[in-house]
Amino acid sequence: MSRRSDTRSVLPLQLAAAVVAVGSFAYTASHPLPEGVLGAGVVFGLFIALGEILRVTLPGGRQAAPLAAAGSLAFALLPSFKGVSLPGVAFAVTVVTLASIIGSLPRVFVGRGIHLDEVSQRVLMTATAAALIAPWPYLLQYGDLASLPDFMKSNIQLIVMVIAGALAGLLEIALAAATRANEARMPFSVALVDELRAMIGITTAVTATGVLIALAASKSMDYWALPVFAVPMLLTQFSFRRYASIEATYLQTIRALSKVTEVGGYTESGHARRVSVLASRIGSELGMTERELTDLEYAALMHDIGQLAWPEPFPGGATSLIAPVHQRRIAELGAEVVRQSGALDSVALIVERQADSYRPAPGLPDESLPLASRIIKVANSYDDSVGASLDMERMQFALDRLAGASDREYDPAVIDALSRIVDRRFEQSYT
Amino acid sequence: MRDFPLRTRVFITAVIVAGLLGIIACLLHTAHAPDVFTRFGYIAALALLVFASEAFSAALARSVATREGVSISVTMPIAMASVIILGPWGAPLVTAVVALEPRRTPWFKRCFNGSMNVLSTLGAAWTYAFLHAQLSTDHQIQAFPSLTSMDFRPSSVLIPMLAASLVHEVINGLLMVTVLALAERVSPWRIWFGTMAESALPLFIYSIFGLMLAVVWLTISPLAGVLVLAPLMVARWVFSMFSARQEAYESTIRSLIQAVETKDAYTRGHSERVSRASVMIGRSAGMREDRVSSLRYAGMLHDVGKLGVPTRILQKSGKLTDEEFDAIKMHPTRGREITKDLEFLGEAVEGILLHHERMDGRGYPNGLQGEEIPEFARILSVADAFDSMTTTRSYRGARSIEEAMEELRRCKDTQFDAGFVEALVAAVTRDGWDVVDTTDQVTPSGSAPAMGSDDDDPTASGELGLGLATPVDLAALDAFMSEIVRDGGIHGLPTDDRGSTP
Numbered sequence: 001m002s003r004r005s006d007t008r009s010v011l012p013l014q015l016a017a018a019v020v021a022v023g024s025f026a027y028t029a030s031h032p033l034p035e036g037v038l039g040a041g042v043v044f045g046l047f048i049a050l051g052e053i054l055r056v057t058l059p060g061g062r063q064a065a066p067l068a069a070a071g072s073l074a075f076a077l078l079p080s081f082k083g084v085s086l087p088g089v090a091f092a093v094t095v096v097t098l099a100s101i102i103g104s105l106p107r108v109f110v111g112r113g114i115h116l117d118e119v120s121q122r123v124l125m126t127a128t129a130a131a132l133i134a135p136w137p138y139l140l141q142y143g144d145l146a147s148l149p150d151f152m153k154s155n156i157q158l159i160v161m162v163i164a165g166a167l168a169g170l171l172e173i174a175l176a177a178a179t180r181a182n183e184a185r186m187p188f189s190v191a192l193v194d195e196l197r198a199m200i201g202i203t204t205a206v207t208a209t210g211v212l213i214a215l216a217a218s219k220s221m222d223y224w225a226l227p228v229f230a231v232p233m234l235l236t237q238f239s240f241r242r243y244a245s246i247e248a249t250y251l252q253t254i255r256a257l258s259k260v261t262e263v264g265g266y267t268e269s270g271h272a273r274r275v276s277v278l279a280s281r282i283g284s285e286l287g288m289t290e291r292e293l294t295d296l297e298y299a300a301l302m303h304d305i306g307q308l309a310w311p312e313p314f315p316g317g318a319t320s321l322i323a324p325v326h327q328r329r330i331a332e333l334g335a336e337v338v339r340q341s342g343a344l345d346s347v348a349l350i351v352e353r354q355a356d357s358y359r360p361a362p363g364l365p366d367e368s369l370p371l372a373s374r375i376i377k378v379a380n381s382y383d384d385s386v387g388a389s390l391d392m393e394r395m396q397f398a399l400d401r402l403a404g405a406s407d408r409e410y411d412p413a414v415i416d417a418l419s420r421i422v423d424r425r426f427e428q429s430y431t
Numbered sequence: 432m433r434d435f436p437l438r439t440r441v442f443i444t445a446v447i448v449a450g451l452l453g454i455i456a457c458l459l460h461t462a463h464a465p466d467v468f469t470r471f472g473y474i475a476a477l478a479l480l481v482f483a484s485e486a487f488s489a490a491l492a493r494s495v496a497t498r499e500g501v502s503i504s505v506t507m508p509i510a511m512a513s514v515i516i517l518g519p520w521g522a523p524l525v526t527a528v529v530a531l532e533p534r535r536t537p538w539f540k541r542c543f544n545g546s547m548n549v550l551s552t553l554g555a556a557w558t559y560a561f562l563h564a565q566l567s568t569d570h571q572i573q574a575f576p577s578l579t580s581m582d583f584r585p586s587s588v589l590i591p592m593l594a595a596s597l598v599h600e601v602i603n604g605l606l607m608v609t610v611l612a613l614a615e616r617v618s619p620w621r622i623w624f625g626t627m628a629e630s631a632l633p634l635f636i637y638s639i640f641g642l643m644l645a646v647v648w649l650t651i652s653p654l655a656g657v658l659v660l661a662p663l664m665v666a667r668w669v670f671s672m673f674s675a676r677q678e679a680y681e682s683t684i685r686s687l688i689q690a691v692e693t694k695d696a697y698t699r700g701h702s703e704r705v706s707r708a709s710v711m712i713g714r715s716a717g718m719r720e721d722r723v724s725s726l727r728y729a730g731m732l733h734d735v736g737k738l739g740v741p742t743r744i745l746q747k748s749g750k751l752t753d754e755e756f757d758a759i760k761m762h763p764t765r766g767r768e769i770t771k772d773l774e775f776l777g778e779a780v781e782g783i784l785l786h787h788e789r790m791d792g793r794g795y796p797n798g799l800q801g802e803e804i805p806e807f808a809r810i811l812s813v814a815d816a817f818d819s820m821t822t823t824r825s826y827r828g829a830r831s832i833e834e835a836m837e838e839l840r841r842c843k844d845t846q847f848d849a850g851f852v853e854a855l856v857a858a859v860t861r862d863g864w865d866v867v868d869t870t871d872q873v874t875p876s877g878s879a880p881a882m883g884s885d886d887d888d889p890t891a892s893g894e895l896g897l898g899l900a901t902p903v904d905l906a907a908l909d910a911f912m913s914e915i916v917r918d919g920g921i922h923g924l925p926t927d928d929r930g931s932t933p
């Protein structure tokens with residue numbers, strides 16, 4: 001297992017965050033704070049710590065603390081509080097870091113650990129936003145823009161804040177993507193697309209709320225800005241929670257219903273589940289996006305559903321061992337069931353083509369065959385010969401059989417990915 | 432429009448004329464107001480926001496392609512903010528923009544919706560102005576609130592705001608209900624009271640958002656107002672994704688259940704009807720709504736274990752051997768096996784396992800008696816038998832609803848829970864029951880199931896019943912109502928043309 005921590009190069013992220021945080025602590029400790037600013041720091045800090053506790057699970061199992069993020073952004077962008085200008089980047093970073101750590105303490109006490117990656121991202125996000133906004137008060141008061149009318153100035157300030165907040169948010173998304181790309185061994189570009197899709201909504205809400213709190217707190221509302229503008233954020237958070245819960249329920253249900261063929265004795269116990277786990281591993285090895293992986297997982301779970309229409313179970317349920325015509329018929333019947341739902345057409349297509357040959361005729365491969373179908377074909381066949389067994393000889397034998405099969409049936413790239421995964425399993429069991 | 436009866440056309444025309452007159456009055460008054468340019472600028476900006484939010488909703492509706500039950504309106508908060516910022520002569524001009532909504536809606540519907548908005552906003556704004564004057568320091572009703580200094584103390588703002596949104600809802604509801612009553616001759620009060628209760632919380636939320644938007648608009652900058660709407664729009668977007676997901680979810684379960692039912696042609700649609708009947712029983716017996724929703728899934732999934740029964744047995748014609756009958760009797764146990772990991776089902780899993788138990792202890796799989804059987808199982812058992820009796824089977828025609836209810840009553844205390852039988856009878860008597868004829872749905876390849884293999888039907892071994900189906904077409908009405916009851920309240924005529932035009 002030590003191999004894994006060596007390859008984890010997230011360290012630069014945490015190192016950078018630590019450097020920024022320690023530097024800020026040192027600066028803040030050695031410079032006197034303006035009168036009245038400490039109070040603002042304490043109140044915003046409490047808000048961030050509270051937000052850290054009110055976490056939410058986003059689609060795809062991502063964790064987020066939108067209120068803490070909005071509070072941090074607001075404090076980074078806050079131009080002044082009760083008429084006193086804030087001292088800048090170092091103080092903002094200090095407050096946000098301390099508050100995030102304090103907010104994480106309850107988790108640490110119950111032994112669930114701190115979200116170190118997320119806190120690091122937030123520290124860097126805060127520093128970026130505060131640095132981007134830093135020159136503007138001067139420019140607006142003494143620079144070229146000083147002669148503009150007041151309402152123009154306040155609108156310019158607003159726009160600058162929105163841009164700074166948005167850039168900081170994008171930076172946070174990019175950092176999260178880098179972390180995930182590294183953990184899941186996937187290309188950064190794929191991780192970035194996934195992360196953008198999943199986070200763009202919540203980041204928009206966080207940015208808008210952060211800017212509003214900063215503006216309102218500096219203008220007239222003081223502390224009131226925090227609870228008031230937390231309300232819309234809570235509504236957003238609530239809708240995300242509901243979405244994530246239906247998403248989880250969906251997966252849970254498909255998993256449960258995939259057991260139907262097993263309970264009926266059509267397939268071996270745990271077959272659908274194992275095929276889906278293996279298929280997902282192969283899929284991420286081959287750089288599929290999160291959406292493609294979800295479809296792949298659903299299709300893998302339901303790949304045998306067509307067997308239910310068969311009058312009698314096949315011996316051992318091993319579909320890879322029966323005549324290709326029957327394999328195709330089962331795939332079609334299964335696809336029909338999936339398609340009826342009207343919501344899973346892409347999944348139905350994958351199920352439909354799971355039995356098709358990689359090269360229907362000697363020569364070029366079939367371009368229209370989805371990668372997911374090719375993966376399921378390989379994973380299904382592998383599981384038919386290995387099953388739940390952990391016997392390495394058996395695994396090696398199944399792999400050799402697949403690799404030795406004529407290259408008409410299976411996609412060699414998928415088999416390569418599978419053998420890399422199996423190899424890794426071997427290595428893990430030796431060390 | 433020509434499809435409407437005359438009285439409806441007259442009413443719709445009257446509302447549209449009233450709306451137009453309202454707009455003209457607003458324009459004339461605002462033209463003589465102080466700060467006329469800023470005022471018209473604000474009207475244009477807020478109207479643009481309304482238009483943008485409607486376009487956003489329409490785009491969502493298209494991309495997500497779902498019929499949403501409850502959703503979040505972005506237009507309502509803007510309307511409420513306009514009431515505060517612009518006062519009674521300005522706000523209606525903002526909400527009139529709804530008539531321009533970018534959907535393919537017939538012109539008269541849009542004009543009606545726009546006029547309805549003008550009238551209800553007028554009412555809401557005067558309510559706000561009046562109450563605000565009572566509660567603020569100077570007691571002056573302001574037809575044109577000042578755009579620079581406004582009394583924003585919570586004590587003088589909150590109550591008028593809530594009252595205004597209530598008035599908005601009431602006027603809106605009254606106009607809608609009248610159209611319905613004239614067009615459909617249904618009792619509209621039932622729909623209205625049903626939706627009013629549901630829209631209480633949204634009303635409160637919209638008022639708060641409206642207030643927030645107004646405060647930010649006037650004290651910080653109109654541009655910052657857009658930021659208030661951003662989280663709301665995100666929530667709206669996530670909510671419609673949620674609805675789409677939920678719809679997809681239910682249809683997925685449904686189609687997988689149909690996979691069971693294709694094995695046994697006579698039971699097509701059975702699970703869904705059992706689900707419906709179980710919900711009726713649960714509601715009628717006064718169950719909490721979260722349990723009812725769990726009951727709905729229980730009904731849907733109660734026979735899922737039949738997927739595990741070999742198709743050969745389910746479709747066998749002729750008498751079943753004891754072994755084969757035992758295989759069928761395994762289905763509740765297998766159903767539990769399949770569903771036990773579904774956390775959201777809760778007590779429904781036990782219901783699925785025990786839905787073939789009988790009150791006298793002669794059921795299976797465990798032979799439980801009376802109160803030992805969980806409530807869910809007792810409800811499913813009644814619903815299951817009721818649907819089996821009222822649909823056609825190979826060995827007899829469908830029974831009438833009256834006969835089925837009679838039969839359920841005859842078997843109460845031996846087979847069924849008396850309380851739930853009465854709950855079903857009461858619910859069916861009140862709301863009716865859709866009787867379906869399954870005879871023509873039998874697939875040509877599917878041979879009829881064996882006589883007596885149908886263990887759901889208490890009369891399976893009895894004489895042939897006479898089919899006396901009484902079709903009650905409530906489904907069409909339901910569909911129509913759910914079209915109208917959008918946004919957790921009644922905010923306009925149905926905006927698409929899926930055959931629901933009155």
